[in-house]
Amino acid sequence: MPLDGMRIAVIGAGIGGLAAARALALRGAEVTVLEQAEKIREVGAGLQISPNGAAVLQGLGLEPSNIGMANEAVHLLDRSGRTAIRMALGPTGYYLCHRADLIAALAHGARQAGARIRLLQRVERIETGAAPDSGPEIRIANQARMRPDLVVGADGLHSCLRGAILGEARPRFTGQVAWRAVVPSAPGDPEAAEARLYMGPGRHLVTYPLRGGAYRNIVAVEERRDWAPDSWSHEDDPEALRAAFRGFCPEVQSLLDRVRRVHLWGLHRHEVAPQWTEGATALLGDAAHPTLPFLAQGANLALEDAWVLAEALSASVAQGQGPGAGLRHYQSQRQPRARRAIEAATRNAWKYHLRFPPLRLAAHSALRIAGRVAPQRVVGQFDWLYGLDVTGGQRLSEPLPCPQSEGDLCP
Ligand SMILES: Cc1cc2nc3c(=O)[nH]c(=O)nc-3n(C[C@H](O)[C@H](O)[C@H](O)COP(=O)(O)OP(=O)(O)OC[C@H]3O[C@@H](n4cnc5c(N)ncnc54)[C@H](O)[C@@H]3O)c2cc1C
Incomplete structure (x- = not known):
């Protein structure tokens, strides 16, 4: 196999890191995943997977219909519960997953392909090995050092590798x-x-079923001037959530009445990294391009990155060009697409949160008309995003049985 014997360290056992670990290990690499947490765990939350992400899962032998349930439509409503537009989705390719189920499937897949996942390994420093004849070096918080052939930084918004390549910078609120x-x-x-997405002035709420309909996921977004807490997220009082959405319809009130525990995130971002690779290192997922979640694409883009990275590396090594050419090709393939998707997600914040009543009324009426006249044209404007299959229909493995994640799925 093209990557036989290449020792690759992947930093971060999130969706991007675990997908990359499986994609690289299936192509022969000796992969070690370094994760700072003591357990592979996920917040109690859902995730929408679209056909572009589902194609990667299928290419990796992880059947998305075993991980989540089919999503039939995206339904936009105003806060009174009146439909603005209901966009039916294709018969396959759109899924509603619990994050814990997706992470469990990816971790199982990574291990099954031979990757080692090492927990309690917080990477503190990375030398990218840009100087001639020097490879990358990783220093871990327990004083250990590693000198792999290649490092993949899938370590999220606060990426250590991003800091090493671009210089330290705090993400902005x-x-x-x-x-x-x-x-x-x-x-x-x-x-x-x-x-279902309920739009109101300065806020919106998304809800969908999970696990065959046994649970419902809630993501509720509100505009705020600042983010005071020291940490990026914290547990919040469910009453604060209920108060923020008090003016919404009874269906939303009924959902919020059932919230016993809730977490609040300040949504922070960096710009899409101008440079994704240095020496034998590369950024992937949120580490390269954190996004607002308003197009549900962060995890889908991370899955695409993982596939393209493994493919580009394999091709360049097979052609005798070495990994550097593959990493540069990976960046050139991924950067413009990530930029376009993230700009589209940012525009949605403005569309969902219209405050000025006449403008809101006009926008919702326009959606209603579009929904009656040509609903498919509204979904079709995202063909460039959802319609891309970065695998080109390749299958790196037979379908792998997916494990069920354990424990109570409500936080
Ligand atoms: C409210 C909300 C809803 C969302 N909904 C969707 C959706 O429906 N669909 C979708 O596609 N996306 C969605 N997203 C975005 C998606 O969650 C992220 O884009 C995605 O999880 C990024 O994956 P990642 O693997 O790049 O990073 P992460 O998931 O952040 O994983 C990074 C991992 O690296 C580890 N790590 C970090 N630093 C170190 C270190 N120094 N050493 C070792 N380990 C380290 C972390 O512990 C973590 O496990 C949503 C996001 C939010 C906030």
């Missing part, structure tokens, strides 16, 4: 916060397996 919660379903909840 975007003026948006997000509460996330999972609640048990109850009679009266919408029956359709669809993502």
Whole structure:
């Protein structure tokens, strides 16, 4: 196999890191994943997977329909519960997953392909090995050092590798916060397996079913001037969430009444990294291009990155060009697409949160008309995003049985 014997360290066991670990290990690399946490765990939250991300899961032999449930539509409503537009999605390719289930499937897949996942390994410093004849070096908080052939930084928004390549910079607060919660379903909840998005002035709330409809995911976003807490997220009082969405329809009130525990995130961002690779290192996922979640693409883009990185490396090594050429090709393939997707997500914040009543009324009426006349054209404007299959239909492995994640899925 093209990457036989190449020793690759992947920093971070999130969605991007674990997908990269499986993609690289299936192509022959000796992969070690270094994760700072003591356990591979996920917040209680859902995730929408679109066809571009689902194609990568399939290419890796991880059947998305075993991980999540099919998403039939995206349904935009105003805060009174009146439909603005309901966009039916294709018969396959869109899924509603619990993050814990996706992480469990990816971690199982990475291990099954031969990757080692080492926990409690917080990377503190990385030498990228840009100087001739020097490879990368990783220093871990427990004083250990590693000298792999290649380092993949899938270490999220506060990436250590990003700092090593571009210099340290704190991500900026975007003026948006997000509460996330999972609640048990109850009679009266919408029956359709669809993502519902309720739009109000300066805020919106997304909800969809999880795990065959046993639970409902809630993501509620509010505009704020500043983010005071020291940490990036914290547990919040469910009453604060209920108060922020008090003016919304009874269906939303019924959901929020069931929230017992909720976390609040300050949404922070960096610009898309101008440089994704230096020496034998490369950034991937949120480490390269954190996004606002308003197009549900952060994890999908990270999955695409993982596939393209493994493919580009394999091709350059097979052609005798060495990994550097592959890493540069990876950046040139991924950077413009990530930029375009993130700009589209940022524009959605403005569309969902219209404050000026006449403008809001006009925008919602326009959506209603589009929904009646040509709903498919509205979904079709995102063909460039959802329609890309970076695998080109390749399958790196037979379908792998997916494990069920353990424990109570409500936080
Ligand atoms: C409210 C909300 C809703 C969202 N909904 C969706 C959605 O529906 N669909 C979608 O596609 N995306 C969604 N996203 C975005 C998505 O969650 C992220 O883009 C995605 O999880 C990024 O994955 P990643 O692997 O790049 O980084 P992360 O998930 O952040 O993983 C990084 C990992 O690296 C580890 N790490 C960090 N630093 C170190 C270090 N120094 N040493 C060792 N380990 C380290 C961390 O512990 C972590 O495990 C949403 C985001 C938010 C906030």
